[in-house]
Amino acid sequence: MKDSKSHHKKRIAEHISVLPKSGIRDFFELVNTMDDVISLGIGEPDFVTPWHIRESAIYSLEKGHTSYTSNLGLLSLRKEICAYLEKDYELDYDPVRECIITVGVSEALDLAIRAIVNPGDEIIYHEPCYVSYAPEISMAHGVPVPVVTREENNFAISPDDFRKAITPKTKAILLNFPCNPTGATLTVEQKKEIAEIAIEHDIIVITDEIYSELTYDDKSPSIATFPGMQERTIFLHGFSKAFAMTGSRIGYACGPADLIDAMMKVHQYSMLCASITAQEAAEEALRNGRSEMEKMKREYWQRRNVIVKRFNDMGLHCVKPNGAFYAFPRIKDTGLSSNDFAKRLLSEKKVAVIPGTAFGACGEGFVRCAYAASMEDIVEAMERVKDFIKKL
Amino acid sequence: MQNEILRMLNENARLTPGQIAERLNKSEKEVAAMIKRLEEDNIIKGYRAIVDESVFSPNCVKAIIEVKVRPERDGGFNNIAKRVSKFSEVSSLYLVSGGFDLLIEVQGGTLQEVADFVSSKLSTIEGVISTSTHFLLKKYKESGKMLHNEDEYERLKVSP
Numbered sequence: 001m002k003d004s005k006s007h008h009k010k011r012i013a014e015h016i017s018v019l020p021k022s023g024i025r026d027f028f029e030l031v032n033t034m035d036d037v038i039s040l041g042i043g044e045p046d047f048v049t050p051w052h053i054r055e056s057a058i059y060s061l062e063k064g065h066t067s068y069t070s071n072l073g074l075l076s077l078r079k080e081i082c083a084y085l086e087k088d089y090e091l092d093y094d095p096v097r098e099c100i101i102t103v104g105v106s107e108a109l110d111l112a113i114r115a116i117v118n119p120g121d122e123i124i125y126h127e128p129c130y131v132s133y134a135p136e137i138s139m140a141h142g143v144p145v146p147v148v149t150r151e152e153n154n155f156a157i158s159p160d161d162f163r164k165a166i167t168p169k170t171k172a173i174l175l176n177f178p179c180n181p182t183g184a185t186l187t188v189e190q191k192k193e194i195a196e197i198a199i200e201h202d203i204i205v206i207t208d209e210i211y212s213e214l215t216y217d218d219k220s221p222s223i224a225t226f227p228g229m230q231e232r233t234i235f236l237h238g239f240s241k242a243f244a245m246t247g248s249r250i251g252y253a254c255g256p257a258d259l260i261d262a263m264m265k266v267h268q269y270s271m272l273c274a275s276i277t278a279q280e281a282a283e284e285a286l287r288n289g290r291s292e293m294e295k296m297k298r299e300y301w302q303r304r305n306v307i308v309k310r311f312n313d314m315g316l317h318c319v320k321p322n323g324a325f326y327a328f329p330r331i332k333d334t335g336l337s338s339n340d341f342a343k344r345l346l347s348e349k350k351v352a353v354i355p356g357t358a359f360g361a362c363g364e365g366f367v368r369c370a371y372a373a374s375m376e377d378i379v380e381a382m383e384r385v386k387d388f389i390k391k392l
Numbered sequence: 393m394q395n396e397i398l399r400m401l402n403e404n405a406r407l408t409p410g411q412i413a414e415r416l417n418k419s420e421k422e423v424a425a426m427i428k429r430l431e432e433d434n435i436i437k438g439y440r441a442i443v444d445e446s447v448f449s450p451n452c453v454k455a456i457i458e459v460k461v462r463p464e465r466d467g468g469f470n471n472i473a474k475r476v477s478k479f480s481e482v483s484s485l486y487l488v489s490g491g492f493d494l495l496i497e498v499q500g501g502t503l504q505e506v507a508d509f510v511s512s513k514l515s516t517i518e519g520v521i522s523t524s525t526h527f528l529l530k531k532y533k534e535s536g537k538m539l540h541n542e543d544e545y546e547r548l549k550v551s552p
């Protein structure tokens with residue numbers, strides 16, 4: 001066989017071939033070769049979808065609801081979503097013109113970026129961040145402009161850093177608070193300042209609030225609620241985290257009608273619609289899912305208290321995250337790089353954590369530990385980490 | 393904090409004050425004092441394991457009995473309910489709405505024992521109008537715990 005690489009040099013689009021592979025992928029391969037690993041590397045709930053929600057998906061199938069839905073998604077679900085956002089977020093969206101159901105927040109994010117980016121437009125986002133952000137922007141021929149968030153600032157984005165990153169080409173800023181991988185949230189004052197800068201420079205705000213229910217101590221209102229913001233904000237949310245529905249692949253975007261309409265075009269031609277089974281299950285989650293969600297949240301909160309205390313007690317400084325289910329302890333002082341720390345911890349103690357660098361170069365010196373794992377596993381993992389760093 | 397502690401112990405009575413304190417971000421002393429108070433106030437009524445009783449008493453028989461009673465002019469259902477609950481055979485007793493008044497869970501060493509309890513003790517009590525006994529055949533869930541194991545489904549070991 002001919003060397004396919006040299007023969008087919010131009011098969012892959014250039015902007016795709018230059019995309020890096022996610023650092024998480026490498027780690028996945030490594031962990032998968034091992035048995036009995038305690039994994040704090042899993043970015044999804046350890047709870048199964050609550051039974052009443054699963055049951056409604058089964059019922060939906062039973063009734064023979066197996067067709068496409070309207071491109072925007074079931075109107076009944078959009079109404080339910082808008083009512084939920086009004087009640088819990090004080091956001092007022094029209095279910096007919098300002099809301100679209102997507103295949104996870106993943107697709108909603110893709111739509112938002114594709115709908116607004118012209119080639120060369122800059123999108124500001126903060127690092128360390130969710131692995132998809134920079135590639136998503138690049139795939140839409142935009143230019144990702146990272147702003148570093150720092151430990152001494154509890155990993156909140158500083159409004160000044162945002163301002164400094166703005167150029168005439170800046171089209172939007174992408175925010176994710178509570179944040180994967182740091183668990184950081186923003187205060188009211190920080191959001192207010194960011195909102196004012198966005199308005200001053202006529203910048204669109206895309207806010208990925210997938211973890212917003214999982215906010216523990218102080219919860220500030222969504223940036224979309226600030227004066228003048230709803231008209232320039234694309235609000236992304238979904239069911240994966242708070243309702244433990246990652247496998248259902250269901251999310252949504254709410255925003256001004258012109259933006260939602262543009263996103264709708266991309267969605268219509270690329271995805272058509274989200275699964276009807278999942279949409280009906282999501283409706284059930286909003287109608288009757290509150291008590292189960294609160295229960296899971298209480299559990300995450302307790303795990304957070306334990307993991308943060310354990311890290312700090314063993315001498316690895318760990319900011320107390322106010323949201324999501326990630327702790328982001330500093331491992332710099334061990335003298336190991338994030339990658340070496342994670343690899344050695346895995347091979348010597350069979351505990352999987354993700355190197356901070358998987359979430360951006362500035363994640364060096366940190367690791368991400370998801371506490372979406374049982375309390376027993378968390379406690380055992382912490383014992384092993386303690387042992388590990390003692391022997392370094 | 394009180395309700396949080398009660399919720400946790402109700403779920404797992406073996407949690408130590410130290411473990412609870414760590415999870416709630418409190419001191420161990422505070423938690424221990426709170427638990428002591430809850431015990432003294434009889435809010436925590438005891439601790440015990442949820443076990444598969446068929447292991448240590450394989451012939452144990454349980455029944456649920458629906459009882460219709462005539463309420464008294466003074467005290468309504470209270471006197472008779474308290475009186476019935478004194479029997480050691482009775483493990484739970486509730487006053488309920490609907491077609492009957494008291495719902496009783498009883499257990500005995502043999503079928504005969506339970507039958508004797510109903511015919512000679514329960515139905516002879518002044519005020520008991522009628523009883524309807526349902527013997528339990530198999531237990532699937534107790535105190536929020538499923539008694540059968542379901543296959544574990546494993547997530548990916550690493551995900552973004």
Ligand SMILES: Cc1ncc(COP(=O)(O)O)c(C=O)c1O
Nearest residue numbers: 104105106130180238240251552
């Ligand atoms: C910040 C963030 N955004 C989006 C997603 C993707 O969510 P979904 O399952 O809704 O596609 C994740 C999943 O880990 C995430 O952490």
